[in-house]
Amino acid sequence: MTCDSFLRNWKEHLLKPFVKFCPFHPITVTILSFCTGIFCTLCCLYQLKTLALLSWFINRFLDGLDGVVARTRRQESALGAYIDILSDFAIYGWIPICLTWASWTDNQSSHLLWILLAILESFYFINSASLFYLAAILEQRQAGKLKTKEMTQVTMCEALIGGTETILFYTLMISLPYFYLPFLFFIFTVLVGFTILQRLWWALYTL
Template identity: 40%
Template sequence: MFDRELREVKDRILSLGTAPFRHVHPISITIFSLAAGLAALYFLVAGHPVSALAFWAANRILDGLDGLVARRYGKQSDAGGFIDIIADFLIYSGIPIALALQLDTPEGFLAAAVLLGSFYLNAAVWMSGSALLEKLRNRDQNRGSTSMIMPRGLIEGFETIVFFTLMMLFPGSFQLLAYLMAALTIIGAFISFVRTLNMLQK
């Protein structure tokens, strides 16, 4: 919900750490980010929340740095953007599963299943909407200046970080947080669906 508004602040803070990565390819940073995310999943399942939070933080920081490094040093590529999105989806889907495995209760697995279902719905709206809006923009070059149009939702990157961090800090509240996040994700997907449909019908 607040990703666009917070992007400038995030980029300003993370830009202070781009210099050491000047000669590192952004895709390499993405791979390190993915490795940190997978380590967070491992420590979640193993029941080590402090280590999981540390690697989760590293995953998010590196995920923000790869794009900044690419833009600042002229290393942007479609392949890099593609790998970055796939890595994000892998970690985002893995965290609810890891938390459910840590709790190891039927209620926890049900909550994770509902949350992942909401992610699936949201991804369908987001990906198809993005592709169709991009097709529409190609017919009207005045519609925007970004490299890729992405429909907005109630649960975006910032909100996902907040929810997942709270789940790691308070695993006993995982079910409540998972159902709340799922509900907001579904509502956001519906709003995005309606907005995108209206834009496509103009």
């Protein structure tokens, strides 16, 4: 069991008390999460680090809450899961871009940082293709959510980098001085790359 899958169960119990205070449909919560994520990217772009960090935490809170609300109230839907994953990946992709642009306007960026950003974003692309194509194959083989009983709408082949690790690294990216961005981009790229190889290895021995 990975750290992310372990903490997903813990998160479920932690957020359940907030469900009774939520007057919104789960998809509405997802849209609110996306809006706070967009606000976070704008704060990153304009170097408002405190507001960016606060909105990032609110975004992650709402992103966790929408699923708990859906499951508790039996309002789970494929559309809700689809909108949720689109929201997540959009924010994951845009925050590093905005941070790099902000560091460039602050005269702390370099060609190396832009290159590292491009490599990181390309690894995101490969990782997402790997993750969701494997999920589609598992669902096709009836080895997906109905069998694994996962909380997500489709089964997620476990690997090193998940939601928890992403929250940790993005918190560091947003909060630390721009000087640390090349190091954080490089380390996260390596970890995402290892995650891609993990799923490839799993596919070679399973499919």
